[in-house]
Amino acid sequence: MITEKKSTISYRKWDRGADREFSEEVTVLRMDNGLITYACGITQEGYLLHCYYGESIGDDDISYLMRLAEHPFTPNGNNRDRLVFMDARYFEFPCHGTGDYREPCLMVLDEDGMSTCDLRFRSYRTMKGKPALRQKGVSCIPATYAAGDEAETLIVTLEDTHCDITVELTYTMFADLPAVTRSARVINRGRNDIRIQRLLSGCVDWDRSNFDMITLNGNWARERAVERCRLHHGKQSVESTRGISSHQHNPFAALVSHDASEEVGEAYGFNLVYSGNFLALTEVAAGGNARFVMGINPYDFSWLLRPEEDLTAPELVMVYSNRGIGAMSRAFHDLYRKHLIRGQWKDKMRPVLINNWEATYFNFNEEKIYQIAETASKLGIEMLVLDDGWFGKRNYDDCSLGDWVVNEEKLRGGLKPLVDRINALGMKFGLWFEPEMVSPDSDLYRAHPDWAIQIIGRDMTQAREQYVLDYSNEEVRDFVYGEIRAILDSANVEYIKWDMNRALTEVGSTSLPRKRQRELWHRYVLGVYDLMNRLTTDYPYLLLENCSSGGARFDPGILYFSPQIWTSDDTDAIERLAIQSGTSICYPASTMGAHVSDCPNHAIGRTTPFATRGDVALMGTFGYELDVTRIPEADREAIPGQVAKFKKFNSIIRNGDMYRLANIFEDNSYDAWMFVTKDRKEAFFTFVQVLNHPSYPARRILLRGLDADRFYRNEDTGEVRLGSTWMQGGVIVGAFGDFVSKSMHFTATN
Numbered sequence: 001m002i003t004e005k006k007s008t009i010s011y012r013k014w015d016r017g018a019d020r021e022f023s024e025e026v027t028v029l030r031m032d033n034g035l036i037t038y039a040c041g042i043t044q045e046g047y048l049l050h051c052y053y054g055e056s057i058g059d060d061d062i063s064y065l066m067r068l069a070e071h072p073f074t075p076n077g078n079n080r081d082r083l084v085f086m087d088a089r090y091f092e093f094p095c096h097g098t099g100d101y102r103e104p105c106l107m108v109l110d111e112d113g114m115s116t117c118d119l120r121f122r123s124y125r126t127m128k129g130k131p132a133l134r135q136k137g138v139s140c141i142p143a144t145y146a147a148g149d150e151a152e153t154l155i156v157t158l159e160d161t162h163c164d165i166t167v168e169l170t171y172t173m174f175a176d177l178p179a180v181t182r183s184a185r186v187i188n189r190g191r192n193d194i195r196i197q198r199l200l201s202g203c204v205d206w207d208r209s210n211f212d213m214i215t216l217n218g219n220w221a222r223e224r225a226v227e228r229c230r231l232h233h234g235k236q237s238v239e240s241t242r243g244i245s246s247h248q249h250n251p252f253a254a255l256v257s258h259d260a261s262e263e264v265g266e267a268y269g270f271n272l273v274y275s276g277n278f279l280a281l282t283e284v285a286a287g288g289n290a291r292f293v294m295g296i297n298p299y300d301f302s303w304l305l306r307p308e309e310d311l312t313a314p315e316l317v318m319v320y321s322n323r324g325i326g327a328m329s330r331a332f333h334d335l336y337r338k339h340l341i342r343g344q345w346k347d348k349m350r351p352v353l354i355n356n357w358e359a360t361y362f363n364f365n366e367e368k369i370y371q372i373a374e375t376a377s378k379l380g381i382e383m384l385v386l387d388d389g390w391f392g393k394r395n396y397d398d399c400s401l402g403d404w405v406v407n408e409e410k411l412r413g414g415l416k417p418l419v420d421r422i423n424a425l426g427m428k429f430g431l432w433f434e435p436e437m438v439s440p441d442s443d444l445y446r447a448h449p450d451w452a453i454q455i456i457g458r459d460m461t462q463a464r465e466q467y468v469l470d471y472s473n474e475e476v477r478d479f480v481y482g483e484i485r486a487i488l489d490s491a492n493v494e495y496i497k498w499d500m501n502r503a504l505t506e507v508g509s510t511s512l513p514r515k516r517q518r519e520l521w522h523r524y525v526l527g528v529y530d531l532m533n534r535l536t537t538d539y540p541y542l543l544l545e546n547c548s549s550g551g552a553r554f555d556p557g558i559l560y561f562s563p564q565i566w567t568s569d570d571t572d573a574i575e576r577l578a579i580q581s582g583t584s585i586c587y588p589a590s591t592m593g594a595h596v597s598d599c600p601n602h603a604i605g606r607t608t609p610f611a612t613r614g615d616v617a618l619m620g621t622f623g624y625e626l627d628v629t630r631i632p633e634a635d636r637e638a639i640p641g642q643v644a645k646f647k648k649f650n651s652i653i654r655n656g657d658m659y660r661l662a663n664i665f666e667d668n669s670y671d672a673w674m675f676v677t678k679d680r681k682e683a684f685f686t687f688v689q690v691l692n693h694p695s696y697p698a699r700r701i702l703l704r705g706l707d708a709d710r711f712y713r714n715e716d717t718g719e720v721r722l723g724s725t726w727m728q729g730g731v732i733v734g735a736f737g738d739f740v741s742k743s744m745h746f747t748a749t750n
């Protein structure tokens, strides 16, 4: 519910040698769904201040939380203290140049080269549901969505009359989730060009800083490791400057109370629906108050805004939990499963796939692929995914990106006969593309060297012997899309793996005018979204899986188009415990690409039991990435059982509530997690022993998420106990060997 409340705040202050009374009329705009309250307030002078964000509070006058009374630096009666006011107040959308020295959300350069901005309230409106984010000339901005009865939206319009801009701040609160989304749109209302030097998506100010900041960091093959640091004075941030959301830092951050664990404490989670350069920054200012801002990274960013043009910031998703980090994660999972992921695969069990990458790399022909498919189909595997190497003359990773025509020397007879034969086995067929890339050794590059991102006159940096295509250029996108369409229309391709294997360098465009060159970082991302949108609109049945050298673009922007993302090129089951657990901090299991691969593992050389590899892959989308014709007989024989297990439990994993029962980052000797159905009638538990130390003879793992007063049967042992017993007493997991896993199924008996 969104309400407006006017009130008067009064206070006394010693001013110019006398004790004076000041009063001010304020209006509080408040959003509340019974779970959380978010409120901002408008001062008499039109400043939009932050009022409250946290657990729901009743229908009360909360205007005093704007702190005007405690610190009477109110400019309306007391202009001599305006700077103190600006530098200490809690702003909804801070600007710069008038006395707030903390991180701003907006920086504008006007035609005279001046850069101050002073936003004041103009109007607000509310609506049921959630409007799509829009910007002139942009086909699609990914964002969460909601029907009329699922959310309410508040749009506050601010203006700066000096540079003639308006800023629309959009807030949506979801009816049944502790989540608010925010975005901002700047419109040039004047007659002169202006330049946006920074446009972040949102800001939250607190009058305290007793938080830890959690971020997800890593590198290739070790993505999204959870790190937690205490806030300190000054700035703490994670960012990407690579053009993709990156392996190194995920566009996620949480501020949690010092006591926060999986189950208790406060957690404010933030996640940006964006796949390019981002910044997530917390600043603890002199007064001990914390400010968090997040959005497109201002690094090397600048955007020319001509009269009547607009620029929209990506959506910032904010989740609040007062029941620990686990509840924050579950709220993100629910939000993304219900209100972000789209398309025909949104609520469906995904086909069990087998991918040939780690099985053959570039060394295959149509017969080899068919053999893998044939053996796999007999074991219950449902889709063959042909990875890199099927096009151009690509027998190694040094050529042909951009030439999306079938290599008929490798796939004799072309794609269709192979796909038809695989379909005849009762299997679906999927194909790998890397649509944003071009190899220097390709027909595409020879014909259109200007289509690569570059700065004319400078050497172009290669990575994996490839360049990035200039997706800000519609002609480039149309060409690539034409090639993809030709392949999709030539054979029954039902899945695409959309890969992206390098970061951007020498960021310049041959098609953008000089004044718009710094827009390329963002225009590139918008171009990627445009093409993904066209693809998923024209081929609605396609299952799209994204990938970026493993998990370098695992973000909500991508999830809007693609219900699953390849989590990491590290397929080692033990490494995956940390990678998947870190990813689950804000992304649901249904989105995590996870495969059983061969041993010794190709990324790190470790050998783990086949059963453990299966149990760990079950936490994600589940599939295989090995040469099924050549693995040990015992492993092959285990596959039908694993597939059956996937079918039996996937609905609990895909739709249920996830509980991380062990913290693999703190105690890396074991891991355990469970999923519980929404009606709490069934649960699926998994334990993995990492190190079988003699001092750990057995473990007692406390279950979570069950109904305390219901009886549950452990279907594996037959034991029946109260939910409260399983949760307070735990389940005993016996001693195993290293890397051994154990899963258990619990069903309610009453």
Ligand code: GLA
Pocket (backbone or CB within 6 Å): 357, 387, 388, 397, 432, 499, 501, 547, 548, 549, 550, 566, 569
């Ligand atoms: C990337 C992906 C892999 C595979 C290769 C193919 O590294 O992460 O899964 O598709 O590209 O070149």
